[in-house]
Amino acid sequence: MSSLRAKIQDVFNEPACEQNRGKDAKARKKGCSKPLTPGAAAGGCAFDGAKIVLQPITDVAHLIHAPLACEGNSWDNRGAASSGPTLWRTSFTTDLTELDVVMGQGERKLFKAIREIKEAYGPPAIFVYPTCVTALIGDDIEAVCKRAAEKFGLPVVPVHAPGFVGSKNLGNKLAGKALLEHVIGTVEPDDAGPYDINILGEFNLSGEFWLVKPLLDRLGIRVRACIPGDARYFDIACAHRARAAMMVCSTALINLARKMEQRWDIPFFEGSFYGITDTSEALRQISQLLVKKGADPEILGRTEALIEEEEAIAWKKLAAYRRRLEGKRVLLNTGGVKSWSVVHALMETGIEIVGTSVKKSTVEDKERVKQMLKDDNHMFEQMTPRELYAMLSEHKADIMLSGGRTQFIALKAKTPWLDINQERQHPYAGYDGMVELVRQIDLAIHNPIWCQVREPAPWDCQPAVREELPRTKSEAATLHAVQEFASTMADDFGEC
Known part of the structure; x- marks a missing residue:
């Protein structure tokens, strides 16, 4: 003990x-x-x-x-x-x-x-x-x-x-x-090179890292170990021979990144693969760290060429969604690194952030959110289900992005909801992931089901009953008999 x-x-x-x-x-x-x-x-x-x-x-x-x-x-x-x-x-x-x-x-x-x-x-x-x-x-x-x-x-x-x-x-x-x-440092690789990196805190949720790895492959950068997403034991055991590292979620493995830098001189930085700008900046910083550790400086030029090409493709795809989503209001009920990385990604497409949770965020994460939103009025440490429901039912947000725990609050408030946490079914990292995130938000907001569920239920509607004059004497007699019978029943048993 x-x-x-x-x-x-x-x-x-x-x-x-x-x-x-x-x-x-x-x-x-x-x-x-x-x-x-x-x-x-x-x-x-x-x-x-x-x-x-x-x-x-x-x-x-x-x-x-x-x-x-x-x-x-x-x-x-x-x-x-x-x-x-x-x-x-x-x-x-x-x-x-x-x-x-x-x-x-x-x-x-x-x-x-x-x-x-x-x-x-x-x-x-x-x-x-x-x-x-x-x-x-x-x-x-x-x-x-x-x-x-x-x-x-x-x-x-x-x-x-x-x-x-x-x-x-x-x-x-x-x-x-x-x-x-x-584990780390227990196996010596025989193929270590100047373009080897580690990715720390990347979990490959829904295969997200598979959208980023092809970008690194095109630059000739090899991921020695992605810890822990889609990792193999011997890759992690050889991770001490990487030249640089990127830390995706600092609150999870910052101690690992720091000690690997102390023991094996592997410099690291914190970045994000959410959003076009953040993905580009992450690629730049990876290349710059590798050059500092002895890689050929020509990789910097190739990185900029790749960024220019991929950004042009992504912005072209996003242009179709911008007209439909610009000005839409999003409530982000998550935390940690997503409290600022997803905020930045959404703001790039003209979406307004009406609130973001910083429950599991570090002080550095909170400072990033303040810089992006210009103030801290849209930040909340914790919002109770009652408060979430009140905010959504009053139509202060057009969609809520959160984990599965709060999805039923949004559904009860008849508000679109999209899973942004670990249970999600779609990858949102990298350039293609950003386009997919915006596409899923567009599908959720403009789904015709919301117009239907917001209509009053049939049993809440009281259509006016029109009294039509009978056309024949027999119809009049029948109607009179029915009315007398109903009156008798009401006297005997009371009205419903």
Whole structure:
């Protein structure tokens, strides 16, 4: 437990974070993440955060040393995509029971599970995740993993991020620490070159990175390791030989980027592949870092030529949507890096941002939003469902972009909604991704279903009943009889 406490404390002390550098020693020890209230881990615990970062490593077996529910709740929690191996889609758990805990069988059961995975699947590595239960009962995960690695001849990596230690963001950083301690630098590549880079914090949601990688390929830039999106174990193990790195989500893996720069002199910058301008700027900064590390300066000219060509194509495609979307109001209920990257992307097409959530954003993220929106009146830390519903039902926004948790608020308010978080079905990164994002917003806003659902329901309409004079004496007699019968029934039973 003391070693776990030391690992967590090291993650809190993050000198690469500008906000952290401004704190005194006492405040720095408390970290950026608020402690979780027991039983209230909405938004994810540390184990969930670690699993999010590491599970997209597609050829690795991810073994959860815990009761069954821990694996059931964390499986498939991201829409990451793989271009090859599918082992990461298989759930592995030791399925501890009360009897295992009482009888102290946890470590024995873990060793047996590692052996079974090795024999059945033969993965290049196995990642072992202890959770709250196994951390509290004191199972020596380090010792079991070390013994299993020696016995079976493959890396067995302990990932110390039990849920009770903190938030999902803390778990992201603890996962990066596990990679740094046990994976990165363990294999020496025989093909290292001056144009090798790492991409950190890119999860390849819905295959987003596949829209960006062809751009890098055209520049002759090789992605040595994309961590974690569509990653392979040996690519990450060789990541220390890259010449530069781009960090897509600083709140997740800033500690990994900083320590790789310290150990192996790999400079990094924070960028975004959302939006035309940000994508172009990211390509420029990658090329500039590579030139500083010894690459041929001619890559700068090729980068500018590629940017000019791709921007012209993207703006031409977006021109058709600009006339339909200019002035439309968007409410962005997300957070983190998307609080500013998506804002910038949408503003490029003339869309108005009426609000953006900065719940999981860093101080640097918030400053970017202020610069883009010119003030902080459109920023909100947290908006309750009631407030969201009131804003949408009063037609203060034409569409809401958010995660799946709040989609039903928009639907109840009869407002278009588009998924922008990890469950989305469409990739939005790069030049083509920006065009796809605008296309999906256009489809959602102009879907004819919204005109129909906003009409009053048939049972809410009270059409006027016209009384027509009967044309014959028999019709008049019949109508008189019906009216008398109705009057009698009303006297006997009351009116409806």
